[in-house]
Amino acid sequence: MIQPSITPDDNGYMIRGMGPFDCEAVLDGGQCFRWVQREGIWQGYAGRHMAKIRPMTDGIYLECSLNALPMWRAYLDVDSDYISAREVLSKDTALTELIDEYPGIRFLNQPFFECVISFILSANNNVARIKKTVQTLCETFGEPMPDGYAFPAPDILAGLTDAQLRSCGTGYRAPYIIHTAQQVAQGFPHEQLIGLPLDEAREALTQFKGVGVKVADCILLFSLQRKDAFPVDTWIRKVMIDIMGHKTSDNQIRAYAAQRFGEHAGLANQYLFHYHRTK
DNA sequence: TTCCAGGGTCCTA
């Protein structure tokens, strides 16, 4: 693959050679909940760092501080080879047209804790409401930053009451968030999950209250670079039953996807999810 | 008013 080039100017960094980056699909397509778009510029936070992004022909223009550049480079998955992955998946009849239509679908590598909490909130919820609740959590319990709020730290959420969290719109998920924040604050070794077999990594994450198989797969895919994970939600369940031709269990859907899409199952999942959610 | 949303937990058979 072509190595991306990063060229600084007075305000930010031109990142070229990483291929197209579909800001709407990536930053507002249900894999993260902290980005807003104003006049073509996307602004968002990861942890305590803020960035602004706008798409370019073969990459993005990124505004961020110099010391945060390596973090954003990892977060935006700049160095992964999406061209080869798309070439492989485009041979699949279920994906050929989708890959042509959406060349800029990619993954983010989000900070572990905010990804876990965001997807605990995603249970039986919708993207607009998840974004609203995450924003309220940040404004209420996150550290004020120059142009927004950081995501609340694990020890902060771990010390809250059920009522304090429910006042932010978490609903019945409040005790799940407190329990999970306590576990992470005590030191959860999430980096070790990256090298585990997928089922073992998934099982480790489902120890958290409020994290089932689907949410665990989202965390693995959107935070821990496990691009073989295949989250089965209501949209994916519908489209996979259609592809497979018969009603089946989520376990069988995951097994079928692993066999059909292999190491690129996660990217196939994103294409199917994005297309069928937005069509 | 009812259904649905990037579901999980708990109980029962």
Place this chain on the structure above:
DNA sequence: TAGGACCATGGA
């Protein structure tokens, strides 16, 4: 192991 009730909430 599978199936079903229940859980907060707001938009369609």
